[in-house]
Amino acid sequence: MAMTLRTDDELDRALAALAAAEGTSRQEIIRRAVLERYERSGHAARVQESSGRLMNRWGDVLHRLGTV
Secondary structure (H helix, E strand, O other): OOOOOOOOHHHHHHHHHHHHHHOOOHHHHHHHHHHHHHHHHHHHHHHHHHHHHHHHHHHHHHHHHHOO
């Protein structure tokens, strides 16, 4: 699937530097960045959901411990 990405000078310099340092293409740098961001956002959602469940289950205990 083809996609056009418009960049400014700062992004172009950063992409070129990263691609040269890693010995890969600019496209691969962008691909990795997007996938990494996607994985992190999914992780954050899972942590948020898990925290909510734990607070529902143990919130009263945590509150009591915090007031001792």
